[in-house]
Amino acid sequence: MNEAIAAELNRSSEVIARIDPAQVRQAADLMLACVRKKGQVIFMGNGGSSADAQHIAAELSGRYAFDRPAMAGVCLSNVVPITAIGNDYSYDIVFQRQIEAFCRSGDVVVGLSTSGKSKNVILALQKAKELGAKTISFTGDQGTIRDIVDLAVIIPTTETPRVQEGYLVALHTICGIVEREMFGQRAVLVDRDDTLCPDIPYCHDPAQIKVYPDVPAALGRLKRAGFLILMVTNQSGIGRGYFDVKTFETVNAALIAQIRAGGGDIDDVFFCPHKPDDHCACRKPKIGLGLQAIAKYRLDPSQCFMIGDREKDVLFGQHLGMRTELVGPGRSFSTAVDTILSATSRQN
Numbered sequence: 001m002n003e004a005i006a007a008e009l010n011r012s013s014e015v016i017a018r019i020d021p022a023q024v025r026q027a028a029d030l031m032l033a034c035v036r037k038k039g040q041v042i043f044m045g046n047g048g049s050s051a052d053a054q055h056i057a058a059e060l061s062g063r064y065a066f067d068r069p070a071m072a073g074v075c076l077s078n079v080v081p082i083t084a085i086g087n088d089y090s091y092d093i094v095f096q097r098q099i100e101a102f103c104r105s106g107d108v109v110v111g112l113s114t115s116g117k118s119k120n121v122i123l124a125l126q127k128a129k130e131l132g133a134k135t136i137s138f139t140g141d142q143g144t145i146r147d148i149v150d151l152a153v154i155i156p157t158t159e160t161p162r163v164q165e166g167y168l169v170a171l172h173t174i175c176g177i178v179e180r181e182m183f184g185q186r187a188v189l190v191d192r193d194d195t196l197c198p199d200i201p202y203c204h205d206p207a208q209i210k211v212y213p214d215v216p217a218a219l220g221r222l223k224r225a226g227f228l229i230l231m232v233t234n235q236s237g238i239g240r241g242y243f244d245v246k247t248f249e250t251v252n253a254a255l256i257a258q259i260r261a262g263g264g265d266i267d268d269v270f271f272c273p274h275k276p277d278d279h280c281a282c283r284k285p286k287i288g289l290g291l292q293a294i295a296k297y298r299l300d301p302s303q304c305f306m307i308g309d310r311e312k313d314v315l316f317g318q319h320l321g322m323r324t325e326l327v328g329p330g331r332s333f334s335t336a337v338d339t340i341l342s343a344t345s346r347q348n
């Protein structure tokens with residue numbers, strides 16, 4: 001019996017893993033553009049998809065991961081208009097009629113259908129396009145709805161439960177993106193060794209750690225510009241047994257004291273204690289440390305930067321959707337900060 005349960009769980013995870021991230025990102029972008037202009041994101045579906053439509057609309061109008069201003073997430077599943085329109089006219093137009101009443105140009109209308117064939121969803125999406133709204137569908141790998149919308153997010157299966165599981169995960173991911181990019185904080189993530197200070201292999205003596213001269217003032221400029229400063233560092237010496245976490249923290253405290261004495265600061269430290277052959281999810285260039293930072297500080301990755309001295313630091317930042325700055329011979333930390341501040345001043 002346990003093997004059957006495991007097979008069911010694996011089948012679901014395999015479908016979810018095949019969802020196209022580009023489609024998810026594009027759907028998030030359409031919703032972001034809408035809510036930034038005070039538009040509505042309108043959801044609809046039948047049966048289980050109706051419940052999912054209500055769920056996701058509530059994630060926008062309420063909250064997904066953190067407290068912030070409400071966004072206009074609307075669902076067309078209220079029982080009164082559904083039954084009234086279905087009784088007086090036809091169930092085929094229960095959503096279309098509400099779209100006529102509520103939808104405006106610039107809104108985004110999202111249709112959920114496991115079969116991809118729901119007539120009432122099709123008619124409503126067509127009406128939404130006539131009214132100037134952008135349309136998105138979440139369906140399985142079949143049906144005609146995906147052919148009539150501006151963007152189709154395809155769950156790559158025809159198995160109904162797997163489709164519903166897949167688009168709920170995709171929609172949750174989108175909620176997180178929209179929430180962070182509307183209301184998230186910005187930060188600069190920094191590597192430690194050969195970025196903030198010379199690399200002393202497996203350093204366990206606080207007296208040996210020496211910050212680069214230009215680093216404190218540069219970090220101070222970032223702080224005054226409104227950035228959080230978060231250190232992200234691989235420390236395999238812990239996993240190898242060369243020093244323990246307490247020693248690592250003592251070394252960091254010495255480094256941070258020097259930075260603060262020079263007018264800068266580090267707000268928090270995220271570290272990977274594992275050896276390379278541990279195959280963990282947090283050793284850069286893997287993104288585990290970044291995901292921890294994003295969750296803890298509600299970061300908007302599109303407004304964040306990563307500064308490091310190696311290609312793994314660059315890949316780490318890029319995989320998180322951050323802009324990156326590489327330092328080393330011929331390019332100082334303060335020069336990287338100049339570039340960040342110049343880029344953000346142009347945006348503002």
